[in-house]
Amino acid sequence: MKNRSLITVTVSRWVSPFIFIYGLHLILYGHITPGGGFPGGVVLASSFILALLARGREAALQRLPYPLAKRLDATGAIIFLLTALAGLAVSGIFFENFLLEIIPGTPMRLISSGTVLVNNAAIGIKVCASVFLIMLFLSVLRVGEDEQIRTIEKEEG
Amino acid sequence: MTESLLALILVFAIIAASVALYTDELLSAVIAVGAVGFSGSIAYLLLGAPDLAITQIVVEVVSLVLLIRVTIGVGLRLTSGPSSRKRITAAGAALLAVFALFLISLKTFAAFGTPVMERIQGAPSVFYIERGLELTGAANLVTGVLLDFRAYDTLGEATVIFTAVLGGLILLRRKGRKNTGDSAEDAG
Incomplete structure (x- = not known):
């Protein structure tokens, strides 16, 4: 598209996997160390946003396509709601931590907190997709040309 | 310090x-x-x-x-209207009054850093801290509270983000948008 600086392109290509791993760490270990689904999800999204800013919209959409992002957004919300409803079905309390009795695990380990880990993962997926989509919308709407909306819808199918 | x-x-x-x-x-x-x-x-x-x-x-x-x-x-540049001397005086007086009220109410506060449970008997935070690890299994109590004890709040938070994205999607969509001429298209 535009002539982008070689340094920016290379550094963003090298750094964004590490940002992605850090986001995964924040989500998966959110119940043990500081972190959790929300900050982890935003860190995950920022690895895609880095690609969006440094290498253009096409590069970012190659990593996280628009239809997939939309589906991930809905999937995260549905998983979160389903764990809440499963708690309601199992023990009669909305958001009951029913998995803790089935798989108690050991405290301070990865498998230790039942539904908290599931909810963290769901929130992480949801927030990652949402923040990326909001950034994508702004990058499209800023120019305000119908042409760009058409290209993004073509990828949607 | x-x-x-x-x-x-x-x-x-x-x-x-x-x-x-x-x-x-x-x-x-x-x-x-x-x-x-x-x-x-x-x-x-x-x-x-x-x-x-x-x-x-x-x-x-x-x-x-x-x-x-x-x-x-x-x-874009931010423009602010001309501020008259009268308005500035009124705003300053209002600020001073609010600050004085704040100083009075400051005396009724507990000392800086006092936990809630020492001020209010039977506050839920005592229960959370004492039995949080046992009931949620999460070593990080903050996550335990956010996603187990108070997961309702997190659900609301997730709904807020979901609604924001939904608004973006609605602005972007082309299917179902009525073609009523070029001028309407530009406005939409």
């Missing part, structure tokens, strides 16, 4: 907020708002809330990048 550092950061945040209010250029205002957010993150870290500090700094970085991306090159 912590208290004086905190006061320093708060003064910095107030100065940055005033800069954001009174600068003419939109980009400078956005950067000043970013400074307020970062000082908030440092304040959380000093108060011993690393979870909040991580969230604040990550959201601040992303939103700052987002806002700069939106404002840069647009060249």
Whole structure:
């Protein structure tokens, strides 16, 4: 598209996997160390946003396509709601931590907190997709040309 | 030590907020708002809330990048109407009155850093701290509270983000948009 600086392109290509791993760490270990689904999800999204800013919209959409992002957004919300409803079905309390009795695990380990880990993962997926989509919308709407909306819808199918 | 550092950061945040209010250029205002957010993150870290500090700094970085991306090159300028001497005096008097009320109410507060459970008998925080690990299995009590005891709040938070994205999707969609001529298309 535009002539982008070689340094920016290379550094963003090298750094964004590490940002992605850090986001995964924040989500998966959110119940043990500081972190959790929300900050982890935003860190995950920022690895895609880095690609969006440094290498253009096409590069970012190659990593996280628009239809997939939309589906991930809905999937995260549905998983979160389903764990809440499963708690309601199992023990009669909305958001009951029913998995803790089935798989108690050991405290301070990865498998230790039942539904908290599931909810963290769901929130992480949801927030990652949402923040990326909001950034994508702004990058499209800023120019305000119908042409760009058409290209993004073509990828949607 | 912590208290004086905190006061320093708060003064910095107030100065940055005033800069954001009174600068003419939109980009400078956005950067000043970013400074307020970062000082908030440092304040959380000093108060011993690393979870909040991580969230604040990550959201601040992303939103700052987002806002700069939106404002840069647009060249928008903030305009403020002429402020008369009368209005400034009235605003100053109102501020002084509120500050005096705040100083009076400050005397009824507990000392800085006193936990809620020492002020109110039977506060739920005692229960959370005593039985949190046992009931949620999460070693990080903050996550335990957010996603188990108070998961309802998190559900509401998720709904807010979902609604924001839904708004973006509705603005972007083309299917179902009525073609009533070029002028309507430009307006939509």
